[in-house]
Amino acid sequence: MRRLRGAPLLLVMVLLCAACGSGRSSGATPTPLQPLNTGSATTATPPGTAPGGGAAPPVTGTSATAAQVEQAVLDNIAANGFDSVPGVNGGLGALWINWRTGSAPLTTNWNNVPAAECTAPATTAQCNVAARTDRLTDLRYLHSLALYRSQHTGDTRYDAQITRWKAIVKSMWSNARDERGWTYEVLVEIGRLTGDQWFTDTAAGQARYYSTSVYHASCRCLYFTNSAHPRGYYRPVDTVEEAAALAEEGVRAGNATYLQQARDALQFVVDHGFLRQWHAFPYAWDNVLTASGSVNPDPTFAAGLPNPGEEVRVIWLAQEAQTLLHAARATNEQRYKDLAFELLDAITPAQNSLGLWDLTYTGYCEKVAFTGASLARPGFPALGCTKKEAGRQLVVLDAVRVAATVGAGARYDDLQRRMTAIALGPDYYAAGAGYVYEVSRDYTLYRNHGIQEDWVTTEADGIALEALFALTDPQPW
Secondary structure (H helix, E strand, O other): OOOOOOOOHHHHHHHHHHHOOOOOOOOOOOOOOOOOOOOOOOOOOOOOOOOOOOOOOOOOOHHHHHHHHHHHHHHHHHHHOEEOOOOHHHHOOEEOOEEOOOOOOEEEEEOOOOOEEEEEOOOOOEEOOOOOOOHHHHHHHHHHHHHHHHHOOOOOOOHHHHHHHHHHHHHHHOOOOOOOOHHHHHHHHHHHHHOOHHHHHHHHHHHHHHHHHHEEOOOOEEOEEEOOEEEEEEOHHHHHHHHHHHHHHHHHHOOHHHHHHHHHHHHHHHHHHOEHHHOEOOOOEEOOEOOOOOEOOOOEEOOOOOOOOOEEOHHHHHHHHHHHHHHHHHHOOHHHHHHHHHHHHHHOOOOOOOOOEOOOOOOEOOEEEEOOOEOOOOOOEEEEOOEEOOOHHHHHHHHHHHHHOOOOOOOOHHHHHHHHHHHHOOOOEHHHOEOEOOEEOOOOEOEEOOEEOOOEEHHHHHHHHHHHHHOOOOOOO
């Protein structure tokens, strides 16, 4: 998206919707983290926004329909998802990134050209490039299988899949270090659901990595460096998740150092990376430090990463809230809950601080991109709503389910009803027995260079399954 610098908010929003239909030094005393949302209106209302966001779509037969969708998606993955290209993952195999259900032979690993990189006929699967895999989706799939097994006592239909994917995930995650803090939580959850200590031990290794390699005592914060970002960069979604993981492991292992690092790291990202007026974190910040090595009071939006630093997507906000709520559950510390509720409040249809909620078709627009350059000068959020992230927006459903078990009560019941209706309705691609990566704003299949993106993706499937299983889980992860 081309950045529109200095444009008034109304003009930016109108143009894009037409296309769519004070930091502290390391030596200072930490400021107590306070609830940032005082309940007063501190942001401009996006054009077209109305209180309440319209009537919530009706939800009927939710439990039965959710169970049917869960099983249909798991059956499709079990039948078509196994990447059997020789040599993949040391011969153990993995999941395809995506596939076009019903194609013969099965076409898989569709890219953004778009074109299928691999085929999986009845004999031997083959690719015209090195087979792409994603260990995150394999982890989510095993989590979903374990959730199904835990919620269907005596049902053994996926036991063979659980056995296979435990071996696959153990191979992929042996000695793994991943900056995505939610992986710590999924590993812990798989260990709890399966009784396999390996997953719990591996999660502990993740927390140890955050504490010893990502946390910097000089600023009491979490960041990375490389040749392109020598003064430090981070993605707030990762930083918040890593802080949550440290807090949870701190409680689990009785590690006071982890607990303090978690508090300090969260305080830092709130002080130096939170767009307070908008109740949101952007995708990535650069120049954490100044040339002299002190904390930079005005970091800049990062470039050269998978997404522009100035972007905000609902999946990141929901993941941040979800992991903060896990930390609140583990520690019973109010700081985590307050920030999580602020993030969730801001994306409700009633508040809709960034204008991401689509008042016409419901659900969340793909993104906003801030028009400025830095924390002190962020500009305004310019909406991009030609498409939506079908499965990924369902992290919101997962997050509000967790919130209901951590003191939110009925606060997000309306949003839960809306997101459940979307998960079981327009988001679900019944013809493909799964969830596609992205759809048009009106939930029709998105056309990429004239080709319909009708391939279901293992990331979208995994996120959707976790959200659906959360509906009937008394203590969702």
